[in-house]
Amino acid sequence: MQFIESTLGDPARLAEVARYDHRHPAMVAELDDIAARTAAWTEMPISIISLLAGDSQYCVGMHGLPDAVQIGDRVVDRFDVPIRWSFCAPMVRSGHSHVIPDMRVVPSLAANPFVSVLGLRGYIGIPLIGADGSVIGSHCLLNPGPVTVGITDILALETGAADALAVLDRYRI
Numbered sequence: 001m002q003f004i005e006s007t008l009g010d011p012a013r014l015a016e017v018a019r020y021d022h023r024h025p026a027m028v029a030e031l032d033d034i035a036a037r038t039a040a041w042t043e044m045p046i047s048i049i050s051l052l053a054g055d056s057q058y059c060v061g062m063h064g065l066p067d068a069v070q071i072g073d074r075v076v077d078r079f080d081v082p083i084r085w086s087f088c089a090p091m092v093r094s095g096h097s098h099v100i101p102d103m104r105v106v107p108s109l110a111a112n113p114f115v116s117v118l119g120l121r122g123y124i125g126i127p128l129i130g131a132d133g134s135v136i137g138s139h140c141l142l143n144p145g146p147v148t149v150g151i152t153d154i155l156a157l158e159t160g161a162a163d164a165l166a167v168l169d170r171y172r173i
């Protein structure tokens with residue numbers, strides 16, 4: 001986790017993430033539409049487009065989850081998910097797609113509140129590559145059951161990621 005945290009905190013990568021107005025209502029609406037389209041194409045219930053800052057994951061596009069969820073005594077807002085709970089953070093380090101067929105059987109993820117409290121199990125994600133070549137975020141699919149990856153899932157995520165990057169570019173600060 002140390003290497004992931006140092007990569008997440010890379011100043012150049014953080015500067016690239018900061019160039020996007022992650023709360024702009026029109027941008028969020030467009031990205032929510034892309035997430036909904038990806039969910040429909042793949043028949044997965046949850047689709048997220050996120051930006052990964054040093055301490056938080058911003059779910060700038062989302063379908064299938066409410067804007068805020070109660071986890072224990074904490075309300076987690078879509079724009080402030082603790083990075084330690086992020087399934088997407090490992091992609092910042094690797095730069096490659098990430099698949100977790102069943103998070104309940106991965107010891108480091110089984111206690112994650114999104115798994116233990118919300119009941120999420122399957123994860124498929126691809127990185128969003130910023131203008132500077134760094135991983136600024138992800139486009140992912142989540143499922144309450146285990147997942148297997150099909151070509152439709154990858155194509156839908158890749159198409160959604162390309163569309164999301166075009167939208168993000170229009171809202172670059």
